[in-house]
Amino acid sequence: KAGVTQTPRYLIKTRGQQVTLSCSPISGHRSVSWYQQTPGQGLQFLFEYFSETQRNKGNFPGRFSGRQFSNSRSEMNVSTLELGDSALYLCASRATSGRGEQFFGPGTRLTVL
Amino acid sequence: EDQVTQSPEALRLQEGESSSLNCSYTVSGLRGLFWYRQDPGKGPEFLFTLYSAGEEKEKERLKATLTKKESFLHITAPKPEDSATYLCAVQISGGYNKLIFGAGTRLAVHP
Numbered sequence: 001k002a003g004v005t006q007t008p009r010y011l012i013k014t015r016g017q018q019v020t021l022s023c024s025p026i027s028g029h030r031s032v033s034w035y036q037q038t039p040g041q042g043l044q045f046l047f048e049y050f051s052e053t054q055r056n057k058g059n060f061p062g063r064f065s066g067r068q069f070s071n072s073r074s075e076m077n078v079s080t081l082e083l084g085d086s087a088l089y090l091c092a093s094r095a096t097s098g099r100g101e102q103f104f105g106p107g108t109r110l111t112v113l
Numbered sequence: 114e115d116q117v118t119q120s121p122e123a124l125r126l127q128e129g130e131s132s133s134l135n136c137s138y139t140v141s142g143l144r145g146l147f148w149y150r151q152d153p154g155k156g157p158e159f160l161f162t163l164y165s166a167g168e169e170k171e172k173e174r175l176k177a178t179l180t181k182k183e184s185f186l187h188i189t190a191p192k193p194e195d196s197a198t199y200l201c202a203v204q205i206s207g208g209y210n211k212l213i214f215g216a217g218t219r220l221a222v223h224p
Contacts, residue, residue, distance in 0.1 A: 035214075
């Protein structure tokens, strides 16, 4: 089975721009979660989508948004980029909302200049 | 407030020198505790999930255990390729699939 894939792997943007990141979960997985990883804050939860509905949201400003499509693929968008948004953005997929493994993708490295 | 604390922050071992990593948690209701391994520049790699106190899981040189307040990741006779950051995370009741991560333990195993 193919793992979680994320595109693009690397991205460089300037302050004020917006960016869209994509995540394709493992086939058959309906839950996709997004995380931000920085050296100072570690891994922080952004939001989770399950069957195209956002079920949970972390403490991030409204500039961070996401969506999930009927094929479970997910996108996250960051508008009006700030320098502090530079991070590794990770998505994780899980089959259901109960027990079971949760697998991460390789991440998208975003650099904001 | 739900919190996960890992110790030590960093650990240096000689090849073959066994040790343990600690993950203590304070949560309202634990649904599961996860261990991941992360290599630099890569996404976390799933290792184990534990669900109830007393549960143990093993994989090669790694063994994870869970009590009501903490989890341990025991590394037996480590090799240099075990060098990585080990992350602990908890899933809480009512949080759906949200994971709350600790800061991680950076492990370096030297030949």
